[in-house]
Amino acid sequence: MSDSDGKKTLGLKSGPRSGQVKQSFSHGRTKNVVVETKRKRVVKPQTGAAGKAGGAAPSGGDPSRRPQGISDAEMERRMKALAAAKAREADDAKAREEEERRREEERQRRREEIEAKEREEREREEALKAKAEEEERKKREADEAARREKEAPAAAAQPAPDAGARPGGKPSTAPKKEREEPRRDKDTRSKGKGDGGRRSGKLTLNQALAGGEGGRQRSMAAMKRQQERARQKAMGGRESREKVVRDVQLPEVIQVSELANRMAERVGDVVKALMQNGMMVTQNQSIDADTAELIIEEFGHRVVRVSDADVEDVITGVEDKADDLKPRAPVVTIMGHVDHGKTSLLDAIRNAKVVAGEAGGITQHIGAYQVQTDSGATLTFLDTPGHAAFTSMRARGAQVTDIVVLVVAADDAVMPQTVEAINHARAAGVPMIVAINKVDKPEADPDKVRTGLLQHEVIVEKMSGDVQDVEVSAISGQGLDELLEAIALQSEILELKANPDRVAEGAVIEAQLDVGRGPVATVLVQKGTLKRGDIFVVGEQWGKVRALINDKGERVDEAGPSVPVEVLGLNGTPEAGDVLNVVETEAQAREIAEYREQKSKERRAAAGAATSLEQLLANAKADENVKELPVLVKADVQGSSEAITQALEKIGNEEVRVRMLHAGVGAITETDVGLAEASGAPVIGFNVRANAPARNAANQKGVEIRYYSVIYDLVDDVKAAASGLLGAEVREKFIGYAEIKQVFKVSNVGKVAGCLVTEGVARRSAGVRLLRDNVVIHEGTLKTLKRFKDEVAEVQSGQECGMAFENYEDIREGDVIEIFEREEVERTLA
Template identity: 40%
Template sequence: MSHLSDNSAEKLIERPPIIVIMGHIDHGKSSLLDYIRKSKIVEGEAGSITQHLGAYEVVLPPKQKKAGTASGNDNSNSGDCRKITFLDTPGHAAFSAMRSRGAQVADLAILVVSAEDGVKPQTLEALSAITSAKLPYVVAITKIDKPNANIERVKQDLAANHVFLEGYGGSVPFTPVSSKSGAGIDELLEILLLVAEISELKADPDAGASGVVIESSTDNRHGCSATLVIRNGTIHVGDVLVVDRQATPVRALFNHLLHRISKATFSAPVRVSGCTSSLATGSVFHAYPNKKSAEATLVDQSPRLPVVSQASDRISSRSVVTKSILPVVLKADVSGSLEALSAEILKQSNDAIEVQIVQSGIGPVSENDLRAVSVDTEPLIIGFNVKTEKPSQTYAEQKLMKVYSFSVIYDAVDLVQAEIERRRPREEVEEVVGSLKVLKIFSRQKDKQVIGGAVVSGKLTEGAQIRVIRHDNFITNGKISELQAQKIRVKEVGVGSQCGLMVEAKHSIAPNDIIEAFVLSSK
């Protein structure tokens, strides 16, 4: 699976694999990666995993050579420590574009399936991304230490979806694992390295770095930053990146542990800060030693990977529509979260209300964001994993605006759904709750009439709104001001009962008329 072009064969050496972990939400992807990181990285350096795509590098002990094996032209240097780069993708349905992006960047994949739950919707969606990218993959059956774990059922579920494991009629490698005890994890890592070795991953360490932007963010301290995965070559501080026909210098470089470094080579995930502008996720980057050589190649810039579009590409501009508009300001910590949240929020539009994201971006909620919607009616202002700047808070208080902050994507979506329900147009609907056949008219004085009748359906209550029907034609509306049963005043009478009632109505009521009692409700 080569991603190189025109590299001399003698310069190519084996490179570490880039592996994406995919699967259904809560099937143990992050727990599996956490265990690997904590056991293979120095204690205390492994941080928590967030909702956006993370890239991490782990180091494994040297491969033990078998006795009598000749070294020959083996570029892998089995006496050296072995590295693997892992990409962790969210399992939430909203993050499908990020899973696809991870699959495009990776060399091979781990499909995580819970031994408790078996195959679920995001399992199939992840499998589709893996197969579409033509990635070799390994199945990790997780949570094998749980009471309801059933590995055989998982094999059956996978076979029903055309995934045939080794020993179960197919050739897909698999390993049962526990992220609690660590059982099976070493075997999983060895299988991954074996599959990578078969794939013959090669790269040129002397070439200028190239790879993919997998995440970008903006903050006051570092400005525009981006997470890159290097596919080939070496990147240095001072290099100039060309991304989407724009050049930006590499002012600072950090490894996956956020330690400052001077250079990094293929397969490594790195963080670049001080970019001149936000880099689009999914874009291909190329590194050049200086600005002159970077600018000379701008016309030959490779296109962005087609697997994902920026959230801003899909955010509709204000348009003239007949629907009611729910204006939304959306700010997020990283582009992947902005992308996923934008897509989910826009999905909430319906026939009555259209959601329009009128202002969005990466970074804290600013005063400019609020000014952009100051003329809108009840704008919804959402910050996802970001802070609201102090001037923004003051401005929001002055304008009676409320800024909502969330760290879970579906909490933000729930807010949008609640606002749509609150703002949707209401329709007054009449519901007939009872009817009475008029048997006799006792008296009539101005608009008040005393009548007798029999309840033929439902019930009639004192104070109810009514309408009078004669020969299927509407006569008048009115109100029941008093009810009596057996000469005793009552609050209601039910079907089969005879009663007397005082009705307030503009038109005269006659025997055999039908009086329908109804209630109005908003729907």
């Protein structure tokens, strides 16, 4: 092939044949399509003489019949592959046939089992049916015999008519009717008794599952109940069961479904009874106790009226027997002033590093840990914060503790929080051990600490008292063994025991809302053993123990007395200090939690309604002059939230105060940002962060979010912001005196005083007071200040000038003008 220039082009000798096809589309559109037809290359195996013999290799065929480019070895490999493929197909076909045969046998076996069950059921029904028919026949024969005995005297008195004919001459058909009646009754019984009768014919499994028409399926229990009713009826009727009279506990308000459950009656029957009494209610609505009492009496049960508070009777304290008590580990609380080394001392005992995890090296949560001493004794330590804002947290720590270790720094002596810790320990009635820390410092003076404790009636053993004191060093480890020995000795004296074989009871040390785990409570078990799966109620919350995590972060199945664990599975975050009690059922736990929540709402409402109208008006008037700084606080744990709230409520005076919009636990959410925007308040996050929707909402609405990890910084910043609301203090600064020598009257100006500046300086922008006989008769501003005929800004001492007052002309010779300036000074909260 060549083009117009004579050059050859590449191409196939037997190329594809091309043509055009016309395609028609809707709406009359057409399109021409070029179609190429390609020839298919067919490769045929050689069929030589050896191949026809059926056993020779393919290389023995006719080479001229073999496709080009294929050698003898390749041809032999292809033939082997073909034979192997045919063998695999045969094996697969055989396996499929075997599987199909096995499935057919399984289907046949199941079919036979179903037919056998149907046959047994049919035979049982036929036997019952035959027995019922026999009893019916005997009963009918007895009735017929009794009837004949009654008719016999009457038949003897009258001549009997012809047995084969009636008075009309026709043969009688009475015996035939009597013979047909049993058969008719039998046919009637054999047929279905309407829609509610027993099924006739075979009852297959598909029919049983399909139930009635309309797609509604009948349960197996319903079918068994129907068969039981038919069997009882066939046996001569079912005896009516005696009604069980129950004692129904009736609270002030009860749901209809719960009322039916307590009476063991159908909900529909209870709703019907209420409707008959004129109350159109559903099963989810609540009714009062009086109405419920009428319904209970109508159903024949006895009413037991109970109070709402009776729901807590299930968690009443059980006195443990002396034989059941076993020794338990002491709970030791470490208390003391901030930065006196409480956590460092506990670290030295635990050989752990807890301080590194606290922001600024300050303990801001109550930590609970268990320590194993060298002697094998187990001690439970509670590390409480020492900052003044955590007073309530330290108080909770003292309530659950057995022994208090009071840590006092030897170089700092007794401080305010040390005194508070002493008072908490005394209020809790627990023994105290004084640990004088930092004795390795050069400036340490342990005797100064002992002397300082004497002022607060704490007399240590070295001062001939009964309080143990140990000199320790958290850095060098000095005195740690003596401290542990003192704790063990004190616990032996206390003889601490508890019953582990009872339902658990404990106290919530700390509570927080974890993003991944939900509400988490740190619980110190005090009595019994808390196990995984226990249902409990704690304060206004309830839950089921989903997991227990010890102080080492390991999951455990149970926790005995004096063991601190994190509890997962609550429905909400409890308050720190709440008591945890294990109950039997979820219904009890939910009921107790709802009752406590309702009571808490009522108390808050009562506290709000307790103020009189006069008090409200007085408060409203007082609040008019008080500026408020609204804040919204979210913290990581409940204790921190309480401590921050208490610290911020103390900020302010009679002019400015901090108003807590909301204080909660958990991450900052979009709802918090919306609340802050509505009140113009900043959002404060303590060891928490805002989620993505909250950050976006804050950027859009202009809400400020501030993050803190140290409570000092938080309180200082809020105090500075509240100080900005204080009005600036105005101070007067005296700058000069002037004496009026002569008074002139100037047109268009009024009276002008000719003055001599006797002291200081007179300025036009300053304020002035007019003194007459050292009595202030006017205070105002200058309208004009002239030196000769020129207006000037100021006049120095010893010079004369002219002054005119703004809107005041009662000036006389000999009056004195006091000149002063005002300056504003910013105020701060103490």
